[in-house]
Each structure stands twice: as structure tokens, then as C-alpha cells.
Amino acid sequence: MKLNRYKRELSAAVAYAVLLVAVGIIAPSFFSGANLRDLALNNAPVLLVAIGMTMVILVGQIDISVGSQFAVAGVAAGWLAKSGIPIPMLLPCLIVIGAALGAINGLFVGWLRLPSIIVTLAMLVAWRDALRWVTGGEWVQNLPANFQWFGLGQSLGQWLIVAISLIVLGIFSWTLRNLAGGRALYAVGSDAEAARLAGIEPPRVTFFVFVLMGALVGLAALLNAVRFSTVPSNAGLGLELKAVAAVVVGGTAITGGRGTLIGTLIGAALLGTIGTALTFVGINPFWEKAIQGAIILAALASDFVLGRLEGMRISDRGLRIDGAQ
């Protein structure tokens, strides 16, 4: 029964396992420590954003402005560092900046009830162009020496980034399962009106989810920026697609109300590994996008098929218990 409940996540996990085994057989060098560390490092920011995206999709919304927010937050991190504030202070600052960016989306979607796809599309364009205008396309350079790797040195800094990402994943995963607020998220995503009748306030939940989404983007942008000695003003292009793809491949229903963060972790890992794995196996990496696309389609199709099977099972069960209604 327990496994049955997680079958969406399970199919992604099985696919990932197959991929790892195949790569392990063909190119065992894939599993070298350095390669795995690079993989984790490259995908940590995507994972953080995907955590937020999971919650946004769970409440039945979507946020495609995360890539632009990511760029804005990254440049903000660079400027703040150059302004001379203590480097550790960047962490709370970026979380607040990100939350503020998310709050704008939340305001429009939660309280004004505008469709999230339109609101965040507008924000995607607005932030990107605003940033281009303000920076003139220039990267943030001449950062303080202790900006890169938080001044901890490469190896420790790398560990820190991966550790923070996994800790955040753990916290949110626990929260979604165990806090009453997490339950509210699923309820709003399943049926907002029914949730309202149960005393939950869907606008508040939605607003809050967008704020969290923004905060996670802020954090991701900072953890990404400290990996380099300069901050590009065009970071995060296509990030929204990666995040949404990871969520969907991880088994979260795009219509909301169903899904877990463990699934998202598997989804992010699967999609993030493909490109590197192809290189190791000796396939032209040009295929990466096509294969990623195929995986997303397969995930959606399996979601649909599972839904259909479940529907049939439910109607059977209905008959068994008490007649079909």
C-alpha cells in the first residue's frame, strides 16, 4: 500500500536507477568522486528552485519568472558584496530579497487572483529587461576576495553548497508532510473552494507559497554566484523549464494537489545527470535536450496512464463498497 502511494515517484526512481546502472556498465569512470561532486554542485541551485516550484505547482499555480528572479538576485548579491557588507550577511539578505520578489507574484496571483502563468510571464520579461537596462549588460566584477566560496576555499565551499541544498530539501520535505500548513497546500491545490469551506484561506496560502518560492530562488542565486569570481547579468536563462521539468518528472501532478519533494529530488537528479552521462557514454551531447524532452513526455504520459488506471480502480472499488455513484 505504501509503495502504491508513491508509485509516481517510484517510476522516476526506477528510470534513474536504470540510467545509473547503464552508465556504470558502459563508463565506470562516471562514478569518480570529482564527477559526482561536479554534478551535485551544478544541480544544487536547480534543486532549490525546484523545491519552490513543487510547492507552487502543488497549490495549482506555476511560476515561470524564476529564471529572471535568479538573475536579479545574483546581481544583487554581487552588488551587496561589493558594498562591503559582511559576507555571511549575504545569506539572510538574499533570502529576503528573493522573498520580496516572490511576494510581488504572490500579491497578483493570491490576492488579485490573476492567472499565474500570465503574471509570471510578465515578470519573466520585466525583470530580465529591467536588469539589462540597469546593468547595461555588464557583469559584476572586482568582487571582494572572500565572496567566492564564502571565503572558505573551494573544497569546503563546495561541500557547504551541497549541504545547504540537501538540508533545505530535508526541512521542506518534512514540513510538507508534517505541518498543518503543508496539508493546507495540498487541500488548496486539490480544490480551492472546498479548502475555503474548511476554513483555509487559499489566497493566503498561495501568497505564502510564492514568497517561499522567491526566497528559495534568492538562496539558489547566492549559492550559484559564489561559485565564480564574477556575477553574470544573464544568469538563470531557461531555469524555469529545468525546475518545472524536475517537478513533473518527479511525479507531481501539474494540476496540483499531488506530489512530493522526494519525487522532485529524483526528477532533478535524473534530468541533471543525463547530459553528463551522455558524454561519458560517448553519445553526442546534442542529444541531451531531446532526451530530456522525451523523459518529460514519458513522465506526463505515465501520469496520465496511472490516472486512468486509478480512475478505473476507483470505479471498481466504488462498486465493491457501496455501488457505483
Add this chain to the structure above:
Amino acid sequence: MTNAALLRATDIDKSYAGVHALKGASFELRAGEVHALIGENGAGKSTLIKIITGAVAADDGEIQLNGNAITHNSPRLAKQLGIAAIYQQPALFPELSVAENIAIGLEEPSLWKRVDWRARSGRASDLLARVGARIDPDRDAGDLTMPQQQLVEIARALGANAKILIFDEPTASLSEEDAQNLFKVIRELRTHGVGMIYISHRLEELPEIADRVTVLRDGRTIETCLMSEVNRDQLIHLMVGSELATVFPKKTVTLGEVILDLRQLGRSESGIHDVNLSVRAGEIVGVAGLVGGGRTELARTIFGLTPADQGEMLLRGKPIKIESAAQAIECGIAYVPEDRRRHGVILDLPISANITLASLDRFSRLGAMDFRREKEIAADYTRRLSIKTPAIFAPVATLSGGNQQKVALSRWLITKPSLLILDEPTQGIDVGAKSEIHALMTELAGQGVATLMISSELPEILGMSDRIAVMYGGTIVATLDRAEATQQRILALALGHLEAAEGSTPEESQSLRDLFAPVREEIKASGTTDEELLDQIEAAVKEVRERDRTSPQSRER
């Protein structure tokens, strides 16, 4: 009615994954007959219908149409043979026009054929006229009311030359008036030789519409008899298999303090105004009225979903303004909404999560859910309300209607409400679950819960209520004591017979009084049967409404 069988199902057997849904059920339908098919949920009605319409295949037994056995039945074949089903929720395409909706069922789809719009719309008009519906074929189906959509479906079935029409609970969500309209159409079809299978939980309406009735129980045909030869109690007896002690387990309870007191309460946007009503602890107040009378709107206003903008509301004697559902819950108000599939429960969530959804605070410590207590309480309520389910973490979507309603009720019972508002608590659920819910209401009243029960079923209103508030035109026009209430009086008031009403203009009262004078005479004479009386009252109300339309100022207050 001819005696040749149009459709004959003999010894039908069907199992689903080891569950024996039909055990040799038989059924016969003649041309020009309305044949009621009744039984509790799980008796096998739906399965039998699915076999007749080809949605599922029978394991054993035979279906004959005009004496010829049908083999390899499928939805497509059934349609070609002239079998059509009309379900409780019409299945039209809301974005398409009525004419297009009718055409979709009838025209052979072809990519290259040009659409003959005029012929489409002409045929739609003809078909709609045949069911007596005055609906513009060019309107979007989504803009139609539910009864209108039903008529469109019937028209579509007629267009496909349906010889057999199956109605699955067609009146479950219709007002009395719309139901009467539907009956008129059914009677008309009967004279044209259409055979109709009529499934309904409303036993009261069967004598009015059905010629024969077949009772299913546990997948077997228990009996087929002429409708004129059985009464409601006998049918219930046949359905349940044992005598229900009393249909309504109402007990007298000593009433406590006044819990809810409404004074001139109103909300202009929802069209309710000047509502005066009080409910005491342990009291069940029934709210009767037609759909559109303002009953659900009143409930939603009390619960803070559409906050009041006029008048006053007192809870335990203290004035209070309730502006959200969350606040209402805090104040000890619970609201089990109508249309449970959409808003009463969350179908994706498991039973346990549904039950605790309105009281998450109580099941969490420092924000963390206490799963053990949640499980305990869910198991406890599943047992106490005898919710039939394999597991408490099964999604609510897997339950039958009656059990879903019990989950919706459980959610509110654990909030320990002092005021419980029930909106159509037993709509569309089977007789067994119904009486269980009634028993539960009685038990709650005994514990001092004040209950406000909205219901369209007059027997339920009469059977369960201590007092009955009748709504018409957005306000309570009369409050009757249990002893003085009769089906006739409630109906007359609900239909706008405002003799006892206050708050309407003298002119309007007078005009209504004049119009209803003959009806009142009839009530006094009291020799007539309920149905005739009803027809007369309805005719009178239609006249009043007609007059209201022509002189709108008479409606202004």
C-alpha cells in the same frame, strides 16, 4: 402501453474483481412504459444500466431487444439500437452551442464535410420543441440552467431515434418545479412509445411518474410490480429487506439557551434580506424553500463566506460579525455544504486528512501534525459513523456518496460545533445511509448542538425539525412549529403564498392574496390529494411570476 417487451434482460450476472455486483438480475421494459428501477446503493442498479448501455459486458445472461438477443454490446452499438441514458449531471460541451451539442451526437463526423449550420439549428429547434423546451439553439450550452441542459440531452437522445431512455436520478438536483416540467416531458414521450427506465432515490415521486417498479437488492431482482399496487413503505421494505423501525428517528430534547439569533440579517449581493431566526441548543430548525429562495445563500452568510451587510447576528446572545469561514469555525459554527463532491470533501485527499482538515490546529503541536491522533480519530469516526471503506487512508474519491457525506460530517463533528448548518445533508444518498445520518442528527441534538438543516425534501423537513423556517424571495416568510407544519402549508409558503409573511409591500401581499384565494379555498376543503393541490399552487405562482415580469415595480421592496 403495449405488452410486448421492448427490452428484456434475463439472469444477468456480473462480477468485478471478485465482487458479485449482479447475481442473476432480470428486468423487462415495454414500449411506452416508465419503469422505475430502485434499490439501495450497491444493489446493482448502475451495473445493470452499464450493461444495458454497453459500457461493461455481462458475465452471463442475455439482453434482448424486440426479441433479438444483443451480443457484443458496446456503447456504439447501444446507441445505434436506440438506447440512450440521461445522467444526473448533464454531459454537454459548455463552450459549444445547443445546436452543436445536439449535432455532435447525431452527425457522422467527417473531416471534409462542410457543416450545414442552418440544418443543424433547424433540427435542434425541432427536437427541442418536441421536449417542450423553449431554448435558443444558438446559445452556449454552458449558459443554460441544469434542467435546461437535461432537456437538451433528452432532445439529443430523441434525435438519435432513441427507443429506450434511461434516466439516472434526473431530479436529484432539480427544484420541485423543474422536476414537474421533466415529468411532463416524460409523460409526453410515453405517449410516443418510448420505453423509459427511471432510477431515483426519491420514492415520493415514483407514483406520479412510473407505471411499474422493479426493486433490486444485493444484485438480485426482488420484485417487479405495478406502481399503483405498492406504497412507499412497502418499497422501502423491499429495498432494505427489513422494516425500518421509524423512518425519522426524531426525539424530543429539552432545549437550551439560544445559540444563534439573526435580526433583520441580510446581504444585498446574495439577495437575502430581513432574516429573523433563532436556533436554540438541542434544536433542529429545518429551512425549507425552493431552489432560489435564498436558503444556501443564508447558510453561506451565517458561515461568513459572504458576510452580511445588513442587520445583526448574535451568537449566544453576543453580537458578532463573521467575515470568514476560519472565523466562523473559531466561533463554533460548522457548515456541511451542498454538492459534497465538489466542496464538502476533497476527493484526492485520504479520509483521515479530510476529517481533520477543518481542525488542523487541534491535530498539530507547534505546527507539526500528530499523525497518531489523526489516525485514531479518523478510525474512531469511521467506526462511529460506519463509513464503509477498506482503509482510512483511502482517497475519498473511492467512497460512495453516502460515505462521502459521512466523511464531510465527521470533519465538522470533530470541531465540536455548537451550531451545525447542514445543506441538503441526504441529497442523492441511499435510504440506509440517510437514516444513519438522521440518527446522528438526533444524537447531536441530544448533546445540545443547535442544528440548521436546509432540505428540499419535505418529508425530511417535517420528520426531523422542531421548527421549520420557510424561505421565499430571499427571506424567511414564516416559521412554523413542528405541530402546525404540514407538507401543504410549507409548499404553499415556499411557492410564495405570502399570507403569513411580513415585510412585503401591502400591494404585493394583496395581489398575491387575491391570486391565492382559490388555492386557499382548496386547502380548506382539503379533500384533494397532494399532487393536485401542488399543481394548482404552481399554476398560481406562475401567474404571479408572469405578472411580476410585466410590472417589475411590484417586486421592488
